[in-house]
Amino acid sequence: MQHLDPDRLVLLALSEETADSDESVHLAECPGCSAEIDDLRHVAELGAETQGLRALPPPPERVWAGIEAAVTAPVRRLPQRRERRWVLPVLAAAAAAVLAIAGTVTVQRFTDRPEPPAxxxxxxxxxxxxxxxxxxxxxxxxxxxxxxxxxxxxxxxxxxxxxxxxxxxxxxxxxxxxxxxxxxxxxxxxxxxxxxxxxxxxxxxxxxxxxxxxxxxxxxxxxxxxxxxxxx
Amino acid sequence: MNPDDELAERFRAGDEHALRLAYDRYGGAVLYLGVRLLGNRADAEDVTQTTFVAAWQGRGTFDPERGGMLGWLLGIARRKAVDRLRSAAREERVATTVRAQPVADEESPERVLDRLVVADELAQLPAEQRRSLELAFYDDLTHPQIAALTGLPLGTVKSHIRRGMANLRRRWEVDGAASGSRSAGPSRAL
Known part of the structure; x- marks a missing residue:
């Protein structure tokens, strides 16, 4: 018997029709056709399972916020840490000076920040x-x-x-x-x-x-x- | 160039806007895979986050010759999720109290991944091809029934279904879990 034609393989894979006895014999003997129908069956099974997967809800915005923070972190966070390390020893040295510096830092931070939208x-x-x-x-x-x-x-x-x-x-x-x-x-x-x-x-x-x-x-x-x- | 390829190209070139677009395009599928593999939403969100961060940092290792971005991202997410399950299992063994383990989902990670890839491809098929396949898959209709319902000639329905199946199969071979690109190569490190 000759190989099964592509339309026929699809029909069999979708279980729309069942193989007749000649076809069954051929499928049992022909590695090409049997591999073909196995793949098509698998894809048809996967296809039938896709209902409900077509409009998956996006992850919540907090996931994006985490990604954004992680990919931009080295640039944004470094200056802040330095600032803190620098302020601490001064704090130990002279309280009055710290007050002045802390005041400056606060003002700087305040003025550096872009205007929040009104x-x-x-x-x-x-x-x-x-x-x-x-x-x-x-x-x-x-x-x-x-x-x-x-x-x-x-x-x-x-x-x-x-x-x-x-x-x-x-x-x-x-x-x-x-x-x-x-x-x-x-x-x-x-x-x-x-x-x-x-x-x-x-x-x-x-x-x-x-x-x-x-x-x-x-x-x-x-x-x-x-x-x-x-x-x- | 189709929009997905263009997105992949921009992502690879380090365009930050493309990272957000990729997240909008594929984030839902990555999160879904995480939820299915890990069984809880918080861990799945974590895996989604680390997947996109790792993908961005390793964007140079993405090779469009070997498959699409969805398959690549899902491959990374699957490894992140499996790593997490392994370390959870280690902690579990170390813990002295014996707790009843939740019944593991019988479904393999590969199957979930393959299903997501096929769903994505199905969504992108030309409308008539897609509609014919949906009626065959979801409603279990035969070719003649589909022809009657859609008003398309039987021969057209046959060719839509054959071509549609061929498209799904090609995509599954390229981006599915069993494809060669997911099991070896530099992106393995991500």
Whole structure:
């Protein structure tokens, strides 16, 4: 019998059809065809196991923070250590001098540090009925153009979390700001979303995090988990 | 050049931005491997971190001729995880108290790694090829059923599935756990 054709091997490997007796005899005798079908079967098995592996949640941001610290550490940390070693002997020598130097060091550190981004409004996010007791977070408006969210302990979801700015005087008026990445699922997440230029934050001052399903419906699901009001 | 190759090239050249991109692209798979091998999230996060740090520091040893970045990173992560399991086992032997060991996961590290590689390749197949394979793998549909469901001619479904299987197999051979590049060579040191 001649070798099995590639389409036939795939069908057999996927167990869609079973080998007839001629094919079985050939597969038992032909090392080429039997190796081929073994490989295809293995790949088909692996393929069938990949469901659920297609959108793996990313590691939490703290893992990235650790990587970043490790790859940049030699540059950043050295000066600080030197500073400390230098201050200590002086401390032993003369207390007054130390006070002056420590003062200088503090001032230097303070002035060396880049300006932190200006927070123009903030809100502490409290949990609503559907959220676990430990859930919570905070929101900050940075320079009027970005919304920074720090959320923790949101429940696991098969959908996703959407962030809204709502007008508390008319709760039907709201703007969707974007979604929280699945990093939020793995504990804590720190997310920065752009604000639409010209958004009236005095009116749309209620920050709301809702649980949404992948149902193609862009409207608020009505399932709010966290809320807080922005104040200047 | 496809985006993954371009990313690998930039990573190798020491572009720090590429480290973050690689982390965004492959971090989830590395963490998943860690969780499956170590059985706890904290250790898995640690292994993810050390894997990317080691990969960055050893980026010169990455050889694109021998496979892709995902396979390389998963290979490093697997060794980090296995080292950790070994040292945990040593500590366990030294400890005087005998504790009940959690039942070890029967699944081999190689199998988990291979599955991640195949999942990554499946996600990158052309849409119709991917859809046909998903229906065959996940829903156990036959070629004629897939043809009926997708409205594609039977011959097209056959060729999508044959080509798709060939693509998955090629990637598995190149980046899977059994590939030669993972068991020898300079990257072994990472």
């Amino acid at each position: 927070v123009t409004a903030k809100a502490s996010l409290g949990r609503l009925g559907g959220a676990p007791v430990a859930a919570g977070g905070a929101a900050e408006v940075i320079e009027g153009s970005k919304l920074r969210l720090d959320v923790r302990n949101l429940p696991l979801t098969t959908g996703y979390y959407e962030v809204w700015l709502i007008d508390p005087d008319d709760m039907t008026r709201m703007m969707a700001m974007g979604n929280l990445s699945s990093a939020a699922l793995s504990g804590a997440a720190d997310v920065v979303l752009p604000l639409p230029p010209g958004a009236d934050l005095n009116r749309y001052r209620l920050v709301d995090v809702s649980a949404e399903a992948y149902d193609g419906d862009a409207a608020h699901s009505g399932k709010s988990l966290l809320r807080g009001t922005l104040t200047n």
